[in-house]
Amino acid sequence: MRIGVIGAGAAGLTAAYRLTQSGHRVTVYEANPYVGGRTHSEHFGPGHHLDTGAGWLTSAYTSTLALFDELGERERLQPMRASAPAELLVEGKVYLGTGLPRTPAGEHIVPADERERLRNWLRWLEGYPPLGYRTFNDQENAEAHLAPVSPAATRYLFGPMFEGLFAPLSEQSAEFLRSWIAASRAQYFQVHEGMDAPWKRVASHLDVRLNARVEMIRQGGTRMEVVANSMGTEFDGIVAAVPPPAGNRFVTRAIEPRWVAQLDYEQIRYSGQCRLYLAMPGDAPARLHRRALPMGLIASVEWQSGGQGAWGKCPGGWQWALICGNQAYSTHLADLPDDEVAGHLWTEAAKLVPGLPPLKSWNVRHVVRWEQAVPTMAPGHFTRMAAYQRRPPLVFAGDWTHQACIEGAVRSGEAAAEAFGPG
Secondary structure, eight states, rough: EEEEOOSHHHHHHHEEEEEETTTTTEEEOOOSSOOOOOGOOOEEEEEEESSOOOOOOTOOHHHHHHHHHHOOGGGGGGEEOOOOOOEEEEEEEEEOOOSBBOOTTTSSSOOOHHHHHHHHHHHHHTTTTOOOOSSTTTTTTTHHHHHHHOOOOOOIIIHHHHHSOOOOGGGSSSHHHHHHHHHHHHEEEETTOOOOOHHHHHTTSSSEEOOOOOOEEEETTTTTHHHHHHOOOOOOOOESSSSSHHHHHTTOTTOOOHHHHTTOOOOOOEEEEEEEEEEEOOSSEEEEEEESSSOOOOOEEEEEEEEEEEEEEEEEEEEEEEEEOOOHHHHHHTTHHHHHHHHHHHHHHHHHHHTTTGGGGGGGGEEEEEEEEEOOOOOOOHHHHHHHOOTEEEESGGGGOOOOSSSHHHHHHHHHHHHHHOO
């Protein structure tokens, strides 16, 4: 069969690679001038890159690691060094630590009785399947599920974490919260030369057409047509491996209602984030990772000396800073020019981190527009996904069909390829 794959991110490339292995003829369409999707890395010189989307893998990503083993890419994985100690500023009081923060004087942010309930809940999650999902808590929102365990942890830890990048806990399925936390309690890895390096290797085995913006897909009997850059090509089947907000440009109910209606496809939302990466020669005065509550316009600020960090690699003898706007502020900044976005983010970050060098003093100033960072897994989302049957000729893939991470994308790509059977 001849299969068209739309999207050259982790989901699309995995699907295309597995389809090719099964004997299908595959063409991949990618609107960007590069492959990798949300694993894309920007390079600023030898030994200096920034992962603009996903910043790490974990040992819970079993399908991803198996694929990398198969490709001989496992050697690229490097254990992630410990990040800078987190500083949480709550109404002017400093709490330190990444688990259950406390002040230098020993005052915990989570009261003793809640800490015990929280520890029991986390121990229970040790037996929870990471990045798989069940549906029995899917109808409950994450805030309602977590609040009885620990109101303080809900308010100061998990709530801000999700609101800063994803969406408020009240808008997320409890199933998403639980599986995400279960997966996060694993060994973390970074990828040498950038998160997209293994995906470039995958793409090298495939027919990938870059700068190919899909405008429409049409159904004609049992055949499907992809129209990209005003040129149409017929296929026996299509894998749509792009986030639904992008797919809505060409996936319409005119094709066949069951494909989009059963998934509530047109209602699936993604959160975005604007980031500012800065780098210059010299050493940072300290390793800093700071957040503040109540959350202002900035979700977090990191400022460290060079080396392999949470979002890439900076040369030795250099320092770098990463400023992340919160989800709402990022939406506000999305349509502004890069220099204005940089100015706004730096100004707000300087309020949170006095002493942050002036914007113009940094040699590298790079704005990241992560427009479709992560899907909102709303209550009921996993129940719909569990009922979704991938039936050619049109099959969907992407992290939104499984779990909001690279592993979810890979598993969805493999499931999409399996739906077409052998070529």
